[in-house]
Amino acid sequence: MPKIAILDDYANCSLDMADWGSLPDGFEPVVFTDNLVDPDALVERLKGFDVVCAMRERTPFPTAVVSRLPDLKLFITSGMRNKSVDLATLKANGVVCCGTESPGFTTVEHTWALIFAAARHVPHDDRIMKQGGWQTRMPFDLRGKTLGIMGLGRLGGMVANIAPAFGLKVIAWSANLTAERCAEVGAELVSKEDLFRRADIVTIHMLLSDRSTGLVTAREFGLMKPTSVLVNTSRGPIVDQTALIDVLKSGKIRGAAVDVYDHEPLPQDSPLRGLDRLVMTPHTGYVSEDTYQLFYGQMVENIKAWHAGSPTREIG
Numbered sequence: 001m002p003k004i005a006i007l008d009d010y011a012n013c014s015l016d017m018a019d020w021g022s023l024p025d026g027f028e029p030v031v032f033t034d035n036l037v038d039p040d041a042l043v044e045r046l047k048g049f050d051v052v053c054a055m056r057e058r059t060p061f062p063t064a065v066v067s068r069l070p071d072l073k074l075f076i077t078s079g080m081r082n083k084s085v086d087l088a089t090l091k092a093n094g095v096v097c098c099g100t101e102s103p104g105f106t107t108v109e110h111t112w113a114l115i116f117a118a119a120r121h122v123p124h125d126d127r128i129m130k131q132g133g134w135q136t137r138m139p140f141d142l143r144g145k146t147l148g149i150m151g152l153g154r155l156g157g158m159v160a161n162i163a164p165a166f167g168l169k170v171i172a173w174s175a176n177l178t179a180e181r182c183a184e185v186g187a188e189l190v191s192k193e194d195l196f197r198r199a200d201i202v203t204i205h206m207l208l209s210d211r212s213t214g215l216v217t218a219r220e221f222g223l224m225k226p227t228s229v230l231v232n233t234s235r236g237p238i239v240d241q242t243a244l245i246d247v248l249k250s251g252k253i254r255g256a257a258v259d260v261y262d263h264e265p266l267p268q269d270s271p272l273r274g275l276d277r278l279v280m281t282p283h284t285g286y287v288s289e290d291t292y293q294l295f296y297g298q299m300v301e302n303i304k305a306w307h308a309g310s311p312t313r314e315i316g
Contacts, residue, residue, distance in 0.1 A: 001026040002050040002073075004303065008058035009033050010265070010282075017289070018296035024307055035059065035265055043068045050074065051306075053299045056286070057084040058264070066090050074306050078102065078295040080315055083208070087316030096306055097316040100298035103291060108158040110285040111203055111233045114257035115142070117279045118229045119201075124276075140227070140254075143167030148199025150215070151234070152177055152187060156205035160185040171195055174206060196223035201231060208235035218243040224253050233285040236261040241272070248277045259285045 004027060006014045012033050020029050030049075035058055036042050042065055046052065051074040054061070061075075063086045072095050077085060080099040087097050117123055120139040128136055147163050149156045149172040156172070163170045163186075170187040173195040182189040196202060202224070206212045216230070216239040224230070230253065232239055241262050247253055257279035261272070264283055272278060298313065305312040 001028060002307075003048055004029040004051040004053060005046055005049040006031045006053045008035055008055045010035075011287075013292065014053075014296050017292040018300045020300060023300065023303060027303065027307075039064045047071060051303060052076065053296075054078070054082065054085070055295070057082060060084040061090075062086055063089050066095075067093070069093075069095075074098070074303065074311075076100070076299050076302050077315070078299075080313070082315075091316050096311045096314065098302040098306070098311055098313045099315045100295050100302070100313060102286070103294065104155050105158060106288045106291045107155055107233055107285040108162070110259060110281070111155075111159055111205075111231060112162060114231050114233065114259065114279060114281065115201055115203070115229075118231065118255050118257040123279050142201075145169070145200035146171060146198050148172070148190075148195040148202045149187065150174060150195065150202065150204045151206035152181055152185065153205065153207075156203075157181075157185045159203060159205060160187050168201075171198060175211065192220075193223060196220045197225075199228060200225065201229050203231040204234040204238055206234050206238060208237060213237045214240055216240060216243070218246065221247040221253060226252060227254050229254050230256040231258070232256070233259045236264070245271055245275065248275045251277070253277075255279070257281075259283055 006029055009031050010033060012031065014031055015029065036045060037059055046069055048071055050071060052072060054077045056078055061084065066086045066089045074096045075090055076098045078100050079102040090097050119142060121137045124137055143166060145168055147168045147170050149160055149170060151174045152160065152172045160170045171190045172182055172187040173190055173192045177189060179189045221243055244256060248256060255277040259281045260283055266272065272280065302312055
């Protein structure tokens with residue numbers, strides 16, 4: 001009777017997003033809605049489980065964990081890559097590792113939702129209205145402004161393609177970005193310094209790596225216009241959290257809108273929760289019914305294929 005651990009299902013929705021009942025008789029999905037990252041506790045939890053279904057990087061699987069899961073036979077992650085998982089050790093231990101497709105446009109839509117929320121003060125105005133108030137803040141228009149994109153890969157390119165519809169000029173930077181790539185999406189290649197100096201909105205679309213960690217610091221915030229906004233739907237550690245808190249408290253930039261954090265779920269006592277100039281969402285940039293139906297639906301497909309002896313979407 002294979003047991004399936006579905007991890008980090010914060011919204012407790014995984015069983016509704018796919019036909020788990022279509023699995024062969026005896027397959028037993030068990031849903032965990034919390035986030036358990038302590039290695040010893042995680043190993044203890046996963047004893048007896050044959051299959052693990054992981055949601056992105058919510059739970060890390062370093063060597064200290066994966067080397068101690070003798071019952072595990074199949075590991076599935078949403079998406080086709082997961083840098084928080086020691087896939088090499090899993091595969092060396094005979095574990096089949098699989099992924100799912102990841103459309104990406106959900107994050108792009110969320111990026112624009114945060115841009116508009118920050119520009120139009122949507123969370124603030126909603127709160128004021130429910131408290132019985134009326135107009136208290138002045139929004140700003142996007143038309144005629146400059147959008148600065150850090151990282152012009154698949155997601156950054158999709159963000160750039162939408163910008164002209166709102167009359168935004170697009171500039172872009174990343175360490176290896178080329179003028180040819182910028183031309184493909186109608187962006188101007190600039191230096192990192194010029195991006196922060198010129199942009200009215202800076203939005204980040206880069207993978208987290210040793211090179212990108214701490215890429216936005218007090219120095220970069222010091223280059224920004226006092227009327228500018230930072231948006232981060234990529235990964236929290238790309239932006240120095242202390243510097244972000246300081247610049248928002250001091251009012252040296254108009255504001256920020258973020259979906260990602262150094263530690264997730266965000267601790268209850270995080271100073272970010274008390275910042276008035278900050279729009280926050282709980283890492284829902286890739287979360288939607290459609291995307292989850294894809295993720296969990298393909299996890300079910302992967303389990304069936306593995307059970308049949310022909311694994312699909314193998315990674316690592």
